Amino acid sequence: MTPPFDLDAAVTAAAASARLLAFAPTAVKDDALTRMAAGLEADREGLLEANRLDLDAGKRAGLSAPLLDRLALTGGRIDQMAEGLRQIVALPDPVGSISHHTVRPNGLEIARVRVPIGVVGIIYESRPNVTADAAGLCLKAGNAVVLRGGSEAIHSNRAIARILASAVAAAGLPAAAVTFVDDPDRALVARLLKMDDRVDLIIPRGGAGLIRFVTETSTIPVIKHDKGLCHTYVDRYVDLEMAARVALNAKAQRPATCNATETLLVHVAIAEPFFARFAPAARTAAIRLHGCKRSCTLLAPVMGELLVAAQPADWDTEWLSLDCSVRIVDSLDEALAHIAAHGSRHSEAILTRDYDRARRFLREVDAAAVYVNASTRFTDGFEFGLGAEIGISTNKLHARGPMGLEELTTAKYTIQGSGQLRA
Amino acid sequence: MTPPFDLDAAVTAAAASARLLAFAPTAVKDDALTRMAAGLEADREGLLEANRLDLDAGKRAGLSAPLLDRLALTGGRIDQMAEGLRQIVALPDPVGSISHHTVRPNGLEIARVRVPIGVVGIIYESRPNVTADAAGLCLKAGNAVVLRGGSEAIHSNRAIARILASAVAAAGLPAAAVTFVDDPDRALVARLLKMDDRVDLIIPRGGAGLIRFVTETSTIPVIKHDKGLCHTYVDRYVDLEMAARVALNAKAQRPATCNATETLLVHVAIAEPFFARFAPAARTAAIRLHGCKRSCTLLAPVMGELLVAAQPADWDTEWLSLDCSVRIVDSLDEALAHIAAHGSRHSEAILTRDYDRARRFLREVDAAAVYVNASTRFTDGFEFGLGAEIGISTNKLHARGPMGLEELTTAKYTIQGSGQLRA
Numbered sequence: 001m002t003p004p005f006d007l008d009a010a011v012t013a014a015a016a017s018a019r020l021l022a023f024a025p026t027a028v029k030d031d032a033l034t035r036m037a038a039g040l041e042a043d044r045e046g047l048l049e050a051n052r053l054d055l056d057a058g059k060r061a062g063l064s065a066p067l068l069d070r071l072a073l074t075g076g077r078i079d080q081m082a083e084g085l086r087q088i089v090a091l092p093d094p095v096g097s098i099s100h101h102t103v104r105p106n107g108l109e110i111a112r113v114r115v116p117i118g119v120v121g122i123i124y125e126s127r128p129n130v131t132a133d134a135a136g137l138c139l140k141a142g143n144a145v146v147l148r149g150g151s152e153a154i155h156s157n158r159a160i161a162r163i164l165a166s167a168v169a170a171a172g173l174p175a176a177a178v179t180f181v182d183d184p185d186r187a188l189v190a191r192l193l194k195m196d197d198r199v200d201l202i203i204p205r206g207g208a209g210l211i212r213f214v215t216e217t218s219t220i221p222v223i224k225h226d227k228g229l230c231h232t233y234v235d236r237y238v239d240l241e242m243a244a245r246v247a248l249n250a251k252a253q254r255p256a257t258c259n260a261t262e263t264l265l266v267h268v269a270i271a272e273p274f275f276a277r278f279a280p281a282a283r284t285a286a287i288r289l290h291g292c293k294r295s296c297t298l299l300a301p302v303m304g305e306l307l308v309a310a311q312p313a314d315w316d317t318e319w320l321s322l323d324c325s326v327r328i329v330d331s332l333d334e335a336l337a338h339i340a341a342h343g344s345r346h347s348e349a350i351l352t353r354d355y356d357r358a359r360r361f362l363r364e365v366d367a368a369a370v371y372v373n374a375s376t377r378f379t380d381g382f383e384f385g386l387g388a389e390i391g392i393s394t395n396k397l398h399a400r401g402p403m404g405l406e407e408l409t410t411a412k413y414t415i416q417g418s419g420q421l422r423a
Numbered sequence: 424m425t426p427p428f429d430l431d432a433a434v435t436a437a438a439a440s441a442r443l444l445a446f447a448p449t450a451v452k453d454d455a456l457t458r459m460a461a462g463l464e465a466d467r468e469g470l471l472e473a474n475r476l477d478l479d480a481g482k483r484a485g486l487s488a489p490l491l492d493r494l495a496l497t498g499g500r501i502d503q504m505a506e507g508l509r510q511i512v513a514l515p516d517p518v519g520s521i522s523h524h525t526v527r528p529n530g531l532e533i534a535r536v537r538v539p540i541g542v543v544g545i546i547y548e549s550r551p552n553v554t555a556d557a558a559g560l561c562l563k564a565g566n567a568v569v570l571r572g573g574s575e576a577i578h579s580n581r582a583i584a585r586i587l588a589s590a591v592a593a594a595g596l597p598a599a600a601v602t603f604v605d606d607p608d609r610a611l612v613a614r615l616l617k618m619d620d621r622v623d624l625i626i627p628r629g630g631a632g633l634i635r636f637v638t639e640t641s642t643i644p645v646i647k648h649d650k651g652l653c654h655t656y657v658d659r660y661v662d663l664e665m666a667a668r669v670a671l672n673a674k675a676q677r678p679a680t681c682n683a684t685e686t687l688l689v690h691v692a693i694a695e696p697f698f699a700r701f702a703p704a705a706r707t708a709a710i711r712l713h714g715c716k717r718s719c720t721l722l723a724p725v726m727g728e729l730l731v732a733a734q735p736a737d738w739d740t741e742w743l744s745l746d747c748s749v750r751i752v753d754s755l756d757e758a759l760a761h762i763a764a765h766g767s768r769h770s771e772a773i774l775t776r777d778y779d780r781a782r783r784f785l786r787e788v789d790a791a792a793v794y795v796n797a798s799t800r801f802t803d804g805f806e807f808g809l810g811a812e813i814g815i816s817t818n819k820l821h822a823r824g825p826m827g828l829e830e831l832t833t834a835k836y837t838i839q840g841s842g843q844l845r846a
Contacts, residue, residue, distance in 0.1 A: 019789070117820070200819050201819075221645075249844040363446050366541070371837075372838070372840065375843060384533055397540070397644045397646075402836075410823055412823065414795075415801060416781075417795065418665075419668065420669075420796075421668060421672040422800035
């Protein structure tokens with residue numbers, strides 16, 4: 001019989017490993033990542049078997065088909081995890097880079113150097129690939145990671161984490177650099193969130209309930225990956241064909257993601273010709289529109305039963321589906337006020353050909369990503385050119401928007417002198 | 424009679440003002456700062472009178488002489504506040520600067536732009552000059568500030584805040600950009616710390632009790648300005664004259680500050696000749712040494728009653744006085760282990776002429792500021808060339824070390840396209 005999981009000892013070991021990992025050479029970390037990828041590929045059968053236990057339990061527990069799909073590992077998904085780790089090898093190591101260097105009048109040389117954060121706790125639900133992605137990114141940035149996945153994926157996550165930790169050890173680094181919380185007891189999450197003496201950052205990834213619980217409980221700094229209630233505003237001066245294409249892509253290209261548009265704001269002056277282009281495409285894509293009174297009048301002839309009257313709560317609803325709220329506004333100001341009142345400060349777009357309106361929107365909208373004439377769906381570490389991302393931060397502090405390797409580091413000042421005294 | 428202070432309404436007004444302040448031109452913000460300085464100078468008498476009420480109440484309440492000194496305003500201190508505000512005018516405005524710009528293969532132009540954080544809550548004790556310093560820095564960075572000072576300084580803080588808010592209004596900006604919590608009830612602090620829908624950042628400045636209370640209560644991100652338990656390690660290969668001078672400066676130049684050295688670690692091989700130079704100077708400076716057993720043997724002949732045997736708790740004590748813990752170590756490794764176990768990750772120094780040891784110390788010590796051959800007293804925004812500072816962050820995230828204007832901002836991505844769709 002295996003002994004019960006000891007959270008306290010595990011986190012202490014992770015913190016000790018972080019001190020060594022902080023100055024591990026890039027080549028050694030890359031070797032660990034390469035071994036992690038190879039290890040996942042080599043134990044494909046074991047991973048699928050562990051996953052089958054989770055899937056069987058999920059079916060017995062009555063998980064929905066989409067949840068079971070998120071939970072499922074396949075040969076292809078295992079390949080993707082391995083490929084993701086190899087992509088991290090190819091990314092530059094942020095540790096040790098200098099963002100600021102100055103020589104002071106008294107001769108002190110002051111540099112601001114990127115260093116790892118220390119121990120990063122990831123608290124996530126469902127998708128087992130997060131185990132590999134998060135561990136890989138944390139390791140490359142020189143951090144130890146404490147992984148706490150959902151209980152529904154515990155067999156899969158355990159099997160993945162075990163492979164990753166042995167790969168880390170095989171590369172000569174402490175295995176505790178990848179620490180898996182191997183106990184589904186929910187009370188452990190609350191305990192982990194209070195270990196601010198050993199854990200430096202908590203990243204929750206999951207539903208609103210998880211995010212709220214973590215924010216309210218944690219004494220450790222939290223970087224949230226919260227909801228995206230994103231808007232696309234179609235301005236009165238606009239290329240209508242482009243606007244219809246972009247609005248459709250922003251809503252429907254992958255509606256379950258946080259950067260998909262949930263509400264379309266349309267300037268009254270072009271509502272009719274815009275809907276004439278957008279509505280038929282929306283109908284074909286099976287998008288269900290929740291329209292304000294004025295837009296319903298215009299949309300009813302085309303949309304039929306794919307149109308319903310918007311309820312007040314709809315403006316604050318993250319659909320994550322092929323539903324879309326639609327509101328006609330009388331001005332850019334009204335659009336900006338709607339976004340300020342209902343947006344989640346994630347991704348917001350204006351479609352316009354007017355220079356001043358584009359500029360106002362870029363300046364005045366408070367969000368992680370503000371777009372002119374492009375789909376909100378681009379808010380993503382790969383699309384932004386940051387390489388892999390550990391998530392999309394809806395925090396304002398430390399990291400905002402796609403969070404890559406650099407955001408998994410912090411800085412320290414080094415000061416080199418020759419006996420300087422403060423006067 | 425004035426109506427009771429309404430925290431909820433005040434914070435709502437501050438949040439509304441932050442949306443306007445976010446894109447106020449630099450010239451307007453500088454005009455407000457200049458008017459703030461002039462306003463303080465013009466109402467010198469009113470400020471001194473308000474301060475007298477606090478001082479009288481403080482004396483009645485039996486505040487210690489150092490606390491009364493911290494609380495006191497003088498003509499000179501009012502001039503310093505005004506001068507501090509004029510120095511902020513001279514600093515570059517961080518808002519709008521671009522830290523990263525890229526054109527993606529699909530033609531999207533992506534920029535990372537500095538923007539204000541929004542509403543910053545400052546919770547502080549004693550010194551009334553914090554009211555002006557913090558308000559000035561927040562304003563220049565485009566943030567609204569909610570100021571909650573200690574109840575012992577409420578008349579002084581109220582008078583200062585009133586002048587600042589009128590200056591802001593006179594410059595054409597909303598007066599609520601400088602919001603003063605004009606009610607000494609402690610319950611208001613707890614309520615403020617839960618207003619995460621309107622306040623974006625909390626900066627506590629004060630004693631350990633305040634910092635702990637804020638960290639445990641706040642649902643808003645907190646940047647701590649916590650204790651500094653700093654070490655100076657005198658290596659075996661060292662210029663002994665320089666080492667004695669720097670150690671003395673690090674300890675005694677201003678012992679009540681967080682960047683003063685609290686513990687001296689001395690390599691056993693040079694302990695005797697180092698103490699021969701350091702101890703007489705320490706005695707002259709009235710430094711009281713708390714020595715380990717080996718150092719007591721060497722120090723006793725010179726220090727006399729200025730030497731006591733170190734107690735175990737001393738290694739974890741931030742003296743903030745002319746006391747200094749002293750320990751002889753057998754190796755650099757022992758010094759590094761001592762610092763890792765007892766340091767507060769603020770400022771740590773090695774004094775050495777050995778290249779490899781200097782390099783190891785710089786890499787391996789986890790602290791906001793790591794020094795070679797200089798006094799730990801240099802950890803300071805002015806000394807680092809950042810201009811004024813709002814404090815010295817002991818957080819790892821967002822801001823670490825001296826926190827200037829740039830750390831009072833965050834970033835957003837702007838994405839400009841021509842109809843790009845996500846594939």
